[in-house]
Amino acid sequence: MNTQPDLPRKVKIVEVGPRDGLQNEKESVPASVKIELVDRLSQAGFLNIEAASFVSPKWVPQMATSAEVMAQIARRAGTIYSALTPNMQGFDAALAAKADEVVIFGSASEAFSQKNINCSIAESIARFEPVAKAAKAAGLRLRASISCAFGCPYQGEVPLDAVAEVVGRMRDLGCDEIDIADTIGVATPRKTQAVMLRAAGEFRIESIAGHFHDTYGQALANIYASLEVGVAIFHSSVAGLGGCPYAKGATGNIATEDVVYMMNGLGIETGIDLDLVVDAGQFISQHLGRKAVSRAGNAIAAKRAG
Numbered sequence: 299m300n301t302q303p304d305l306p307r308k309v310k311i312v313e314v315g316p317r318d319g320l321q322n323e324k325e326s327v328p329a330s331v332k333i334e335l336v337d338r339l340s341q342a343g344f345l346n347i348e349a350a351s352f353v354s355p356k357w358v359p360q361m362a363t364s365a366e367v368m369a370q371i372a373r374r375a376g377t378i379y380s381a382l383t384p385n386m387q388g389f390d391a392a393l394a395a396k397a398d399e400v401v402i403f404g405s406a407s408e409a410f411s412q413k414n415i416n417c418s419i420a421e422s423i424a425r426f427e428p429v430a431k432a433a434k435a436a437g438l439r440l441r442a443s444i445s446c447a448f449g450c451p452y453q454g455e456v457p458l459d460a461v462a463e464v465v466g467r468m469r470d471l472g473c474d475e476i477d478i479a480d481t482i483g484v485a486t487p488r489k490t491q492a493v494m495l496r497a498a499g500e501f502r503i504e505s506i507a508g509h510f511h512d513t514y515g516q517a518l519a520n521i522y523a524s525l526e527v528g529v530a531i532f533h534s535s536v537a538g539l540g541g542c543p544y545a546k547g548a549t550g551n552i553a554t555e556d557v558v559y560m561m562n563g564l565g566i567e568t569g570i571d572l573d574l575v576v577d578a579g580q581f582i583s584q585h586l587g588r589k590a591v592s593r594a595g596n597a598i599a600a601k602r603a604g
């Protein structure tokens with residue numbers, strides 16, 4: 299039973315490990331491993347899995363197998379399989395790959411926009427317009443991700459006004475959901491609440507997602523702080539995989555195992571089988587030859603091993 303009536307009773311956890319997690323790996327991960335990872339995550343019960351990214355393979359070589367992955371995963375009824383689409387070339391590939399949702403990704407920081415997608419914020423919105431129209435015409439869900447909403451590796455502070463401005467632009471493009479991203483994991487709980495509340499001034503809070511990287515170990519606290527102001531969608535990566543290739547030093551997203559463990563303890567429904575997520579985390583960590591970056595995942599695995 300939820301003993302915290304002020305917190306949402308139910309949250310959606312968007313698993314971003316196969317995309318945000320693996321895009322930053324130095325060694326190429328075979329498509330077969332990615333497919334098994336997505337299949338394991340589907341079986342764990344996620345309603346939304348970010349499985350692909352149709353970006354330039356010269357910029358992000360790890361995502362070059364996205365079409366193969368999308369073609370071979372075993373899709374679970376009711377689960378949304380998302381793909382990143384920075385432009386129409388990406389959209390066409392995502393449509394061909396039968397993505398259920400396309401993700402346009404911009405930034406609240408001009409400097410990061412240039413480094414990540416090679417254009418200004420205004421130019422990015424202009425590029426997203428036809429993608430948004432095409433997504434609506436094709437009946438696909440449209441999500442937007444806003445990087446560096448809490449700080450930027452290149453320009454430092456990012457004003458709340460800049461976040462609000464981009465949230466408004468993404469809303470006007472007709473987005474179904476908007477992610478507020480802490481790309482470099484610098485946010486702390488009160489700052490998180492200030493940014494989320496400001497974003498909520500521009501877009502309905504029930505469709506705002508928190509995307510927290512855990513670089514400074516604050517992500518779980520920031521998720522709790524977000525819950526307190528009514529955010530009920532969170533992104534996480536199994537085994538804490540990840541980072542952004544264009545944000546030096548940024549580590550992975552908060553580990554899914556840790557988020558699900560916390561939600562279970564709070565009595566907040568996720569619909570996710572934690573044991574199966576732990577298995578998926580151990581599977582990909584074994585493949586990568588390193589320990590999972592998940593406190594809860596490793597604790598559960600150690601307990602099982604006795």
Ligand code: HMG
Nearest residue numbers: 352353354357358384387388414415416443445479481542
């Ligand atoms: P550009 O060089 O300005 O684009 O890159 P262009 O239109 O001039 O095209 C240049 C070349 O790229 C051409 O190929 C195009 O065909 C190709 P060439 O003629 O040189 O052989 N190209 C593409 N190929 C495949 N798919 C496409 C595509 N578009 C162009 N969609 C571009 C602009 C956006 C494409 C480039 O900058 C890019 O791919 N950037 C990758 C950015 C990225 O993937 N970053 C990581 C994901 S975002 C993230 O992790 C943050 C997030 O997690 C939230 C957070 O934590 O902050 C979401």
Ligand code: MG
Nearest residue numbers: 318479481542
């Ligand atoms: Mg990210």
